[in-house]
Amino acid sequence: MPKQRGFLPFVFYIFILLISVAALWGTLYFGESLTPSSLRPTTEGAMTLRGAFADFQTSVSHHADSTIGVLLLQILIILIAARAMGWLFRKIHQPAVIGEIVAGILLGPSLFGRVAPETFDALFPASSLSNIQLLSNFGLILFMFAVGMELRLGDIRKQLRSSIIISHTGIFIPFVLSLPLSYTIYSDYAAGLTDFTPFALFIGIAMSITAFPVLARIIQENNLQRTHLGKLSLSTAAAGDITAWLMLAAIIAIAQSGSLMSTGYNLLFLIVYLLVIFGIIRPLFRAAGKVYNNIEVISHGMVGTIFILLLLSSYITELLSMHALFGAFMLGLVMPEDLSFRKIVTDKIEDVSLMLFLPLFFVSSGLQTELGLIDSPERWALLGVFTLIAVVGKVGGTYISARASGESPRSSIFLGAFMNTRGLMELVVLGIGYEMKILPPAIYAVLVLMTVITTVMTMPMVHMINWVIRLGERRRDRIETIDKQAGAKVLLSFGRPSSGVTLLRLTDQLLRRGEAHPNVTALHITTDKNINSIEVDKFFEDSFRPIMQEAQQLSQPLETEHLVADEVEGTILSKLTAEKYNLLIVGAGVRLSSDEDDREATTMRQQMKRRVGSFSVRTTESLLTIHSMLRDKMAYFVHRAPCSVGVLLSRSFHSPKNILLYVANPGDLRLLPYARTMAENNKATLRIIASRDLPPQSLSLHPGEELLPDKLLSLPEGCDLVVVSYTHWQEAFDTSEDLLSRLPSTLILNLK
Incomplete structure (x- = not known):
């Protein structure tokens, strides 16, 4: 162990600090003469406090107007708005993503641009929008990769027949129903912008897609993920999303090709790409997933390889006129289906894409959405027709196909309601169509609003269906439960x-x-x-x-x-x-835990309360979302x-052999059968500390039981479990730090 040298290290540190300050001052003082006269301050005021503050203001203004300054401020505003609206929509039992979509629309010209046009132009100048779009597109690549990983092919295979029939019917019926509508509105809205074929195909795919990520969260919130209905819903949505993205890739190839022959080449190379992805990349990743299945063995090299392949796949599909997002989606789809592997990879990607990049995409979409374009009865009627076709086609098509596949009427109508969720995936499709100038601004605004409406109505539809059919089922379930238990x-x-x-x-x-x-x-x-x-x-x-x-x-x-x-x-x-x-x-x-980290957290919390007060501590914990864990x-x-x-x-509770029961009043005698059962099941000794005020006839000991003297705060040696009522716990134990530190495992019972 090194010897302590008293003040010598401190003196040495002060000496080095003084030498460094002197060297810096001398260099700046004598170096000032080297500065050209044209660069020196021209006024005496520049050297005053007021002049220095003016220079500071100029510097701040310059950096605020710089590209990175504007972008950082925009991101801050976007994230705060998205989080606030997401929280609000969760409070009204809607997916947070819908709130984030609404936040994007509200920050755009539809509301913010109308209410405060000058502030809107200052915060979102036209010259800066390309930066937001670029970042949001990169975020979408990461997000679509994560979505692809959520769609596990193994889950689809378990219910392949039903999933394919239901999902494809739910796609084709709204797709076909949208074609006459596209034919009717093409001349008035899109004739000068694009050909009819890509316009009709984009409208069709927009009407028929389902948002798997939003649906998965709705299934979770309804606690259906391990039921037949939940699994069928997820596998159907997964099969539908894969089909829809394959259709979208083909539609983009058709829209961007110069001729029928060019389209054939695009589709040919799409087939080659899919063969490589599923025939070579997927088997390699399946083998890797068996090895790289925990965080300790996944190396930076492996993660780096995944990111390189992600960008390469996106680049290839972009070159093939099928959009970079399709490549990201397909690479996620062929990731190993090992849960540990996918959990590790999604942990590295999804938080950044969901919390940072996706709100940028929502605002980017909102900045392109001018709801003011829906400014006539005709266009409001058009919105109604689009929404009606989307809902009837999706819900009706899914219901009919589910019934044809042998599902019950209840499951079929629930499936129809779930598949009507469009959400984020619809916005992605619409964004691609708008970017390619296939969807005109007015139709884009109508379809964005239709997306919000159909997604928001999913939960009310589910609640309404539950309300209609649950009363009879609940009554029957209660009878079955009583019979079984x-x-x-x-x-x-x-x-x-x-x-x-x-x-x-x-x-x-x-x-x-x-x-x-x-x-x-x-x-x-x-x-x-x-x-x-x-x-x-x-x-x-x-x-x-x-x-x-x-x-x-x-x-x-x-x-x-x-x-x-x-x-x-x-x-x-x-x-x-x-x-x-x-x-x-x-x-x-946490407060009574024996875990070292929990005890440290409790101690630190008490110290903070003494320093800054309980209110400040609770507010901070709420902001960090840890208050519920610590209270x-x-x-x-x-x-x-x-x-x-x-x-x-628990103090390493296992099988107690010496059980101590506190009986402080006649009501605590109700704890005795529980303590005796524990002693019997563990072949343990039961000792009882009873209050002197307890009537003698009220407590009769069984063989092997022992009555100890009335020392309510005593802990006999060898005791490894205490059984106590909640009332006595509050009176005698919870207020004594010394006693709490000496307690063995303790069972606190409040019997009703």
């Missing part, structure tokens, strides 16, 4: 996978009577509604694998449920109320849950 019905809510195992072990020891097991549902909630389907499956696999293995070892029947919600406690309460559970089992939370959930559940609540403060 004889034991306690327990909801076990966990966050970390390891805590799920611990809570299941506790539940088994607390409620199992011989071979009779409780009815347990394990619930895990992911608190981000913007996650994609790959992440949902990966989170489910990682979160539930340990608890399912533990359930198998315990021979404990277990139902699993994974929900995606913004608010954990409210979601748990809603489930408790709707499904009438007898008991909720949860962990004690005390025990009191929340005890006071609001409609059933009994058990909270485990």
Whole structure:
């Protein structure tokens, strides 16, 4: 160990600092004479405080007007508006992406440009729009790559026949219905802009596409991802998106070709490209996915190779007149279907593309959308006709094909409502058509508004269908549930996978009577509604694998449920109320956790409260979206849950052999059967500390049980589990830091 040298290092540091300052001053002082007289300040005022501030203002103004200054300010405004509207739309139970689309329209000439034209021109000068467009196009390449990865071919193969029939019918019917409309409006709107064929084809594909990413999030929010309907919806949308993008690539090739022969060459090279992608690239990536399946072994070289292939694929399809986005989409489609691999790659790409680049695309689209062009009864009628054809064609076509495939009327109408979601994918298609000057501004504005309307109406349609058909089903399900369940019905809510195992072990020891097991549902909630389907499956696999293995070892029947919600406690309460559970089992939370990181977070939070006050700490935590993880959930559940609540403060809880029960009042005697069951299941010793005020006749000991002296704050040696009521916990334990630090694993029960 090096010797301490007292003040010598400090003196040496001061000496070096003084020498450096002197050298800098001397160089600047004597070097000033080398400056040409033409570059020196011409007035005395320049050397005054006021003159220096004027120079500072000039410098700030110059950098604010620079290309990068304008772009950074635009990005800040765009991101703030997108986040605010996304939050607002989530509050009204709409996908956040719709709010971001609306934010883009509001920042464009339709609203901002009309209300404050001078400010609009200052913030979004025409000369700067190309920079936003360039960045948004690059972001779309990343996003389409991520979308391609969400569409797993293996999932489609599981329901290939139904998916193909339903998706293709849902594409072809609105496509065909749109052709007469295109024929009717072509002369008035697009005759001087483009040929009829590309115009009609673009209108058709715009009417028939489904937004897979938005649909996937709607499926999550309705907790359908593991049901037959949810899986069929996702596989149908996936098959439809692949077909639609293949059709779009062919349509772009036709639109950009100079002749029929040129179109043939484009389509020929498209086939060659697809053969290379699926015949060579995909098998290579499948092999790589078996090796590169965790973050520790994925190298920068592998990620760099993926990005190079992404740009190369996009470049090739751009050269072949099929747009760069098609190449990005197809490369994502052939990525390895291993969940770990795709999760790692999407983590590196999707956050940047979703949070930064996509809002730029929405605003870029909004800047091109002039809703003021819909300025006559004729054009409003046109919007109504477009929307009617889009909804009837998509919902009706999907319903008919689903019924023909053997689906029930309920599943078929839900499928129709889900497939009506157009969202972002529609905007991408419309943006391509507008950029290629196939869609005139008025028709572009009508179709953008139709996109917003049909996507916004998806959730109300789903709720309306539920409202119509759910009453009978709920009544039947309740009867079936009562018939099937004889034991306690327990909801076990966990966050970390390891805590799920611990809570299941506790539940088994607390409620199992011989071979009779409780009815347990394990619930895990992911608190981000913007996650994609790959992440949902990966989170489910990682979160539930340990608890399912533990359930198998315990021979404990277990139902699993994974929900995606913004608010954990409210979601748990809603489930408790709707499904009438007898008991909720949860962990004690961060504040009482024995985990080192949790304890440090709690200590730091208390220190911050003392320094800046509780309000400032809560505000900061809310902005960082960590307040819900740090606050005390025990009191929340005890006071609001409609059933009994058990909270485990775990100190490496496993199979306790010395159990201590506190009985502070007659009401605590209700805890005795639970403590005895735990002792019996663990072949453990049960010791009881009873209050002196308790009537002697109220407590009769079983053989092997021991009554200890009334020392309410004592902890007998060797005790490895404490069972206590919530009321006594608050009175004696929760207020004593010293006692909390000495506690073994503790089960806090509030029985109702």
